Amino acid sequence: MPPSLRHHGAAIAFLHTAAVHIDTFDALAREIAPGLTTTHAVREDLLAATEKAGGLTAAVSLRTQEALLALAEGGARVVCTCSTLGPAAEAAAQEAEIPVMRIDRPMADAAVRAGRVIGVCAALAPTLAPTRALIENSAARAGRDVRVREFLFDDVWAAFREGRLDDYYGGIAGRLADAARHVDVLVLAQASMAPAADLCGALSAPLLSSPRIGFAEAARIAGVRG
Numbered sequence: 001m002p003p004s005l006r007h008h009g010a011a012i013a014f015l016h017t018a019a020v021h022i023d024t025f026d027a028l029a030r031e032i033a034p035g036l037t038t039t040h041a042v043r044e045d046l047l048a049a050t051e052k053a054g055g056l057t058a059a060v061s062l063r064t065q066e067a068l069l070a071l072a073e074g075g076a077r078v079v080c081t082c083s084t085l086g087p088a089a090e091a092a093a094q095e096a097e098i099p100v101m102r103i104d105r106p107m108a109d110a111a112v113r114a115g116r117v118i119g120v121c122a123a124l125a126p127t128l129a130p131t132r133a134l135i136e137n138s139a140a141r142a143g144r145d146v147r148v149r150e151f152l153f154d155d156v157w158a159a160f161r162e163g164r165l166d167d168y169y170g171g172i173a174g175r176l177a178d179a180a181r182h183v184d185v186l187v188l189a190q191a192s193m194a195p196a197a198d199l200c201g202a203l204s205a206p207l208l209s210s211p212r213i214g215f216a217e218a219a220r221i222a223g224v225r226g
Contacts, residue, residue: 010222011037011076015068015089017047020165021081021191024211032212033219039076043067050084055126064088065095072096077222079103079214081191084127086134099221103214104131107187108138110213112146114206115184121151122189123160123172128152131189151179160192168192173199180205 010033014025022040029038046067049060064085069092071078078100080089086102093100111118112135120131132148139146156171172188173196180186180203187208188194194209 010035010219010224011039011074012218012222013039013041013071013074013076013078015064015071015078015080015082015085016040016042017044017082017085018042018160018192019044021211024191024194025081025215028212028215029219032216033222033224036219036222036224037076039071039074041067041071046085047082050126051124053126055129056084056087060085061088061091065092068092068100069096072098072100077101077218079218081211081214083122083131083134083189083191083210084124086130101214101218101221102134103191103218104134104187104189104210105138106213106217107208107210108134109142111135111185111187111208112139112142112144114208116145117147117149117182117184119149119151119179119183119186119205120189121153121172121176121179121186121193123153123157123168123193124190125152125154127189131187135187149183151175165195169196169199172196176200176207177203180207 019042029036050056065088068078081103083104089102122128128150156168159167185206191210194211
């Protein structure tokens with residue numbers, strides 16, 4: 001994708017770290033905001049570098065911010081759909097002249113409204129720390145006292161990497177009932193985990209995922225009403 005994109009009318013440019021997200025967010029656009037133009041950039045290298053380092057490094061953060069700001073130059077609102085890179089998105093938002101958001105911020109805000117004990121489920125270990133920090137920040141901004149519990153399902157991540165999505169979603173879904181028993185609300189830290197919600201049946205706690213909640217907020221910011 002070229003570094004600069006020109007848009008006419010309401011538009012959102014997404015930065016993904018996996019191509020599977022393109023169909024997800026285009027489907028949400030058709031459903032929620034059919035008048036919205038969506039474009040996508042996929043940077044698998046950014047997540048791969050974060051995995052290798054065991055967390056978001058200053059160098060990867062800078063590269064992520066550069067990618068987001070390049071998308072912002074085209075005039076679209078910009079959304080980072082990778083929770084692991086979320087802190088870089090919020091750093092880029094301080095520099096951009098138009099909105100740059102992380103897809104999971106609206107989910108975190110909803111979680112702190114829903115309960116005091118919040119379970120964070122992730123399939124990739126480096127995602128836990130930024131998601132915990134995000135929820136704690138959302139709670140502080142809302143003046144709420146919360147406790148975060150972490151649930152790591154890292155044995156299913158290889159299935160995602162290998163394109164075995166049914167195994168990935170099923171492996172996550174099979175663990176959610178047990179996690180839900182220990183919290184007031186569960187959040188799926190990675191956008192890629194969202195389809196597991198349709199497979200887990202009724203849970204003892206509400207389950208939140210970022211794509212739909214985040215997209216609705218991004219569309220609102222872009223000036224589109226569903």
